[in-house]
Amino acid sequence: MFRILVRRFIEVVIFVLVITFISFLFVRLAPGDPVLSILQVDDVSITNEQVNKLREELGFNDPLLVQYGDWFADFIQLDFGNSYLTNQPVMEMIMSGLPATLELAVGALLVMFGIAIPLGSLAALYRGSWIDQISRAVSLLGAAIPSFWLGLLLMDLFAVRWGALPTMGRDGFRSLILPSVTLGLAITSVYVRLLRSSLMDSLSHDFIRAARSRGISEMRIFFAHAFRYSLPPVITVFGVSLGSLIGGVVVIEVIFAYPGIGKLVVDSIRSRDYPVIQGYLLVMAIIVFMVNSAVDLSYRYLNPELRLKERKHGKWS
Numbered sequence: 455m456f457r458i459l460v461r462r463f464i465e466v467v468i469f470v471l472v473i474t475f476i477s478f479l480f481v482r483l484a485p486g487d488p489v490l491s492i493l494q495v496d497d498v499s500i501t502n503e504q505v506n507k508l509r510e511e512l513g514f515n516d517p518l519l520v521q522y523g524d525w526f527a528d529f530i531q532l533d534f535g536n537s538y539l540t541n542q543p544v545m546e547m548i549m550s551g552l553p554a555t556l557e558l559a560v561g562a563l564l565v566m567f568g569i570a571i572p573l574g575s576l577a578a579l580y581r582g583s584w585i586d587q588i589s590r591a592v593s594l595l596g597a598a599i600p601s602f603w604l605g606l607l608l609m610d611l612f613a614v615r616w617g618a619l620p621t622m623g624r625d626g627f628r629s630l631i632l633p634s635v636t637l638g639l640a641i642t643s644v645y646v647r648l649l650r651s652s653l654m655d656s657l658s659h660d661f662i663r664a665a666r667s668r669g670i671s672e673m674r675i676f677f678a679h680a681f682r683y684s685l686p687p688v689i690t691v692f693g694v695s696l697g698s699l700i701g702g703v704v705v706i707e708v709i710f711a712y713p714g715i716g717k718l719v720v721d722s723i724r725s726r727d728y729p730v731i732q733g734y735l736l737v738m739a740i741i742v743f744m745v746n747s748a749v750d751l752s753y754r755y756l757n758p759e760l761r762l763k764e765r766k767h768g769k770w771s
Contacts, residue, residue, distance in 0.1 A: 565638025596643025
């Protein structure tokens with residue numbers, strides 16, 4: 455276990471160095487000039503002297519590596535700088551929008567799990583039945599329909615025509631329903647078919663037949679053996695597709711004007727607000743890294759064969 459913790463720490467250090475430099479480089483090389491965006495906030499005329507003076511104050515005239523070194527020195531002290539437009543601390547802006555984004559992501563995952571687990575499980579248990587056909591239709595439609603178009607359809611139906619749910623903002627549980635359902639339905643299709651395929655593979659193993667021969671009930675066989683054995687591939691794909699989930703959150707926040715960090719970063723990209731963009735990329739990268747680490751650890755827990763193999767090789771000593 456000590457070796458695993460040391461290895462994780464080294465991975466974190468390397469990850470932070472790589473992701474900060476790459477994100478810093480991409481942001482700085484993106485088209486557009488933040489100085490012009492700052493000086494034209496009030497649509498007033500500006501001079502070249504004002505532009506050059508502000509570029510010097512912000513350090514844009516320094517070499518790129520010097521700019522990165524200055525930014526990284528502040529980052530080590532957990533200082534992401536201030537927004538160019540609002541002059542607010544970037545970390546404060548991100549932390550104020552992060553709860554809304556997490557609410558939306560968790561709501562989408564609950565919708566996804568609420569549909570994918572029962573539908574995929576029933577499709578595996580009753581192969582070729584009408585339930586299996588429904589699961590295929592859900593997977594096909596979910597993969598074919600873009601999330602933004604689905605969001606507009608749901609908005610038109612439930613908000614405009616029926617007036618049952620709000621279309622914009624963050625005002626209680628009701629305003630979370632439409633964006634969560636939109637994003638949840640968009641990511642459900644992959645997991646329905648994956649869980650069905652993984653469960654069918656689990657149910658065909660010899661240990662399932664041995665459990666049945668001992669008279670164990672089908673319910674216990676399914677949940678205690680087959681379902682747990684089928685989870686590692688699903689969890690692995692979830693870790694890999696986490697980036698798509700975050701990207702989907704950004705799109706949905708813009709459509710529903712949900713005040714999370716996704717909408718914040720889109721507004722910042724439009725105005726070339728480098729500190730906010732940089733802070734967002736770093737926070738999201740850290741979240742993805744932490745979730746992938748948790749997925750890796752859970753995979754070891756759910757897969758006894760992997761845990762036994764690592765013990766034999768002395769990795770857990």
